[in-house]
Amino acid sequence: DLQRKMLEDFDINQEETDLWTLHRDGEVKLRMGESGPEAEPPLTVNQMFTSTVQRFGNYNALGWKEGEQWKTMTYNDYYKTCRTAAKGFLKLGLERYHGVGILGFNSVEWFIADIGAILAGGFAVGIYTTNSPEACQYVAENCQANILVVENHKQLQKILQVIRDKLPHLKAIIQYKDELKEKKPNLYTWTEFMKLGRDEPDAQLDDIISSQKPNQCCTLIYTSGTTGQPKGVMLSHDNLTWTAFVTGQDVSLTDADKLQEVIVSYLPLSHIAAQMIDVWLPMKVGGVTYFAQPDALKGSLANTLREIRPTAFMGVPRVWEKMQEKMKSIGAKSSTVRRKVASWAKDVGLQTNLNKMELKPLNYRLAKRLVFRKVRKALGLDRCTRCYTGAAPITKDTLEFFLSLDIPLFELYGMSESSGPQTISLPDAFRLTSCGKVIPGCKTKIFNPDVDGNGEICFWGRHVFMGYLNMPDKTEEALDSDGWLHSGDLGKHDQDSFLFITGRIKELIITAGGENIPPVPIEDAVKEAVPLISNAMLIGDKRKFLSMLLTIKCQVNNETGAPEDELTPEAVELCSKLGSNSTRVSEIAGGRDRVVYAAIQEGINRVNEKATSNAQRIQKWTVLEKDFSIPGGELGPTMKLKRPVVMKMCKDQIENIYKEVLTPTTPDNPLPSK
Numbered sequence: 027d028l029q030r031k032m033l034e035d036f037d038i039n040q041e042e043t044d045l046w047t048l049h050r051d052g053e054v055k056l057r058m059g060e061s062g063p064e065a066e067p068p069l070t071v072n073q074m075f076t077s078t079v080q081r082f083g084n085y086n087a088l089g090w091k092e093g094e095q096w097k098t099m100t101y102n103d104y105y106k107t108c109r110t111a112a113k114g115f116l117k118l119g120l121e122r123y124h125g126v127g128i129l130g131f132n133s134v135e136w137f138i139a140d141i142g143a144i145l146a147g148g149f150a151v152g153i154y155t156t157n158s159p160e161a162c163q164y165v166a167e168n169c170q171a172n173i174l175v176v177e178n179h180k181q182l183q184k185i186l187q188v189i190r191d192k193l194p195h196l197k198a199i200i201q202y203k204d205e206l207k208e209k210k211p212n213l214y215t216w217t218e219f220m221k222l223g224r225d226e227p228d229a230q231l232d233d234i235i236s237s238q239k240p241n242q243c244c245t246l247i248y249t250s251g252t253t254g255q256p257k258g259v260m261l262s263h264d265n266l267t268w269t270a271f272v273t274g275q276d277v278s279l280t281d282a283d284k285l286q287e288v289i290v291s292y293l294p295l296s297h298i299a300a301q302m303i304d305v306w307l308p309m310k311v312g313g314v315t316y317f318a319q320p321d322a323l324k325g326s327l328a329n330t331l332r333e334i335r336p337t338a339f340m341g342v343p344r345v346w347e348k349m350q351e352k353m354k355s356i357g358a359k360s361s362t363v364r365r366k367v368a369s370w371a372k373d374v375g376l377q378t379n380l381n382k383m384e385l386k387p388l389n390y391r392l393a394k395r396l397v398f399r400k401v402r403k404a405l406g407l408d409r410c411t412r413c414y415t416g417a418a419p420i421t422k423d424t425l426e427f428f429l430s431l432d433i434p435l436f437e438l439y440g441m442s443e444s445s446g447p448q449t450i451s452l453p454d455a456f457r458l459t460s461c462g463k464v465i466p467g468c469k470t471k472i473f474n475p476d477v478d479g480n481g482e483i484c485f486w487g488r489h490v491f492m493g494y495l496n497m498p499d500k501t502e503e504a505l506d507s508d509g510w511l512h513s514g515d516l517g518k519h520d521q522d523s524f525l526f527i528t529g530r531i532k533e534l535i536i537t538a539g540g541e542n543i544p545p546v547p548i549e550d551a552v553k554e555a556v557p558l559i560s561n562a563m564l565i566g567d568k569r570k571f572l573s574m575l576l577t578i579k580c581q582v583n584n585e586t587g588a589p590e591d592e593l594t595p596e597a598v599e600l601c602s603k604l605g606s607n608s609t610r611v612s613e614i615a616g617g618r619d620r621v622v623y624a625a626i627q628e629g630i631n632r633v634n635e636k637a638t639s640n641a642q643r644i645q646k647w648t649v650l651e652k653d654f655s656i657p658g659g660e661l662g663p664t665m666k667l668k669r670p671v672v673m674k675m676c677k678d679q680i681e682n683i684y685k686e687v688l689t690p691t692t693p694d695n696p697l698p699s700k
């Protein structure tokens with residue numbers, strides 16, 4: 027009854043709306059159920075926020091560092107400031123269902139702009155800081171941004187480059203850090219912008235807020251483009267508030283008055299995982315979010331974690347891999363005794379955790395005292411009961427490394443199109459390499475399973491998005507007529523309903539001979555066989571045979587994150603073990619280092635020996651002059667390979683590979699030969 031009343035109050039007519047829409051002002055049917063979490067009354071963002079303010083108004087909501095000092099803001103002030111920002115946006119001419127693009131590193135201003143945009147009836151739209159000016163323009167134009175909020179002069183310059191004639195909807199730009207280097211019309215500092223809002227009366231904002239419905243769009247998440255042009259994923263108020271509710275319950279987040287949850291915000295906020303974990307989940311339970319420094323991923327994150335000691339922490343696989351590499355290199359330098367103790371403890375840790383012993387044996391307790399506790403303290407994870415990984419596949423090696431240190435990494439799996447999570451692994455529901463079980467109130471279906479139970483993973487629930495803004499074909503591809511979201515990922519369930527991801531249909535290679543080949547297992551096998559390799563990309567779509575682009579492990583520029591020519595110390599050591607003196611990529615690429623090339627060929631031969639068919643063998647390969655990177659554009663923000671981009675960038679090398687060929691293949695002679 028409460029449910030019906032709420033729907034009536036919102037003037038939501040469930041019968042007359044579809045499960046999806048393409049329009050910025052569209053409404054969708056809420057996927058509500060009769061009981062359980064599906065029956066939870068729907069809420070707008072404003073309702074969720076004000077309910078938390080009522081309960082936890084005097085608790086800290088946000089924390090940031092000024093000089094050496096951490097400063098905080100309470101929920102009361104957080105809400106007031108968001109309203110001020112909302113009034114500022116309205117004053118600057120933000121129209122209903124138009125974008126406020128936010129381009130910058132995580133900060134208080136980022137959150138306030140995001141929520142301010144929503145309260146004012148606009149769309150909050152995160153833009154990746156690594157985007158080129160053209161990519162920023164694409165997003166800003168696609169969401170019809172009236173306002174752009176940029177971090178600093180560097181980001182401002184990108185917008186100024188594309189502003190002329192190309193952003194007809196844009197009315198104002200706000201820069202939230204640093205002084206303005208030059209005055210321009212309609213360019214504001216954060217202080218000037220907030221002053222605008224403070225002088226505005228409340229009536230217009232209150233009218234907008236009271237007209238908002240949970241089944242309308244409030245946020246656009248742009249996909250990062252691993253599968254093509256970014257798409258604007260429309261998320262409704264209900265998508266965000268319900269997903270925060272159900273996920274918070276699933277992972278047992280505690281309300282602020284019991285034990286306040288503490289989060290460190292550092293992953294790109296334009297990604298749904300970071301938004302859900304840093305903004306919406308803490309808001310649901312009255313948690314506090316502290317902002318890391320902009321150079322977090324260049325090294326300062328470790329300090330922030332030690333200072334803040336989060337109670338839950340999520341890293342994309344690359345973050346955990348980097349921690350693993352660092353710990354290994356520190357370990358390698360420590361004394362023999364320490365190394366022996368650590369190695370013994372790790373054996374104990376892995377065994378105990380793998381066997382999930384309820385009663386922890388004595389040697390485990392000893393290992394905990396001698397090693398595990400110290401490691402956690404050094405990482406700043408001593409009170410972090412939940413460490414998560416997700417957004418991209420992680421290797422078993424990294425999972426086992428952390429498990430052996432008594433730090434189980436709980437996997438999350440989901441998409442922007444599912445407001446974040448679809449499955450989560452939990453302390454009492456954990457299988458190594460599985461990404462857990464479906465979150466409560468949602469369903470997973472394996473579509474078209476093969477004999478092993480492998481098929482496309484499909485999602486259903488109130489977390490499923492509204493549609494892609496103005497993209498009928500893409501929306502129809504993603505959502506079938508019953509409303510199931512087709513993920514494009516391959517996976518299967520074990521007998522206990524744990525989901526295992528086994529590949530991505532979206533990146534399946536279909537050779538000219540018609541064979542379907544998932545590239546990731548082959549790429550991983552090559553990386554494992556040849557430790558010198560940093561990245562590998564399999565080529566072969568519509569081609570007669572498979573080939574591979576390889577990059578070598580090299581140093582990364584600390585400032586820009588761009589790959590350099592110099593090899594990593596590990597790579598230099600590997601070369602020297604092979605009998606090569608190379609210390610730079612340029613000494614290897616293009617076949618210049620025969621010794622290294624021979625070793626790579628040998629590794630590839632070993633991988634080929636295990637290939638399930640001739641068509642799955644790598645016939646040719648080449649080493650590129652530069653490693654893949656985010657600033658280079660080959661990797662997305664969660665370090666997933668952007669295959670279409672690499673295909674374009676390496677067009678010439680790829681054509682070369684397929685040029686000087688080889689006798690054509692026939693069914694009788696599937697292996698091309700010279």
Ligand SMILES: Nc1ncnc2c1ncn2[C@@H]1O[C@H](COP(=O)(O)OP(=O)(O)OP(=O)(O)O)[C@@H](O)[C@H]1O
Pocket residue numbers: 248249250251252253254297415416417418419420437438439440441442443461513514515527530662664666
């Ligand atoms: N735990 C996980 N293990 C393996 N893969 C994962 C995991 N979590 C997410 N993924 C992958 O990430 C995809 C979702 O990515 P996301 O919604 O962030 O899109 P994106 O990277 O921004 O853009 P695009 O649609 O261009 O790939 C999933 O479909 C799946 O392929």
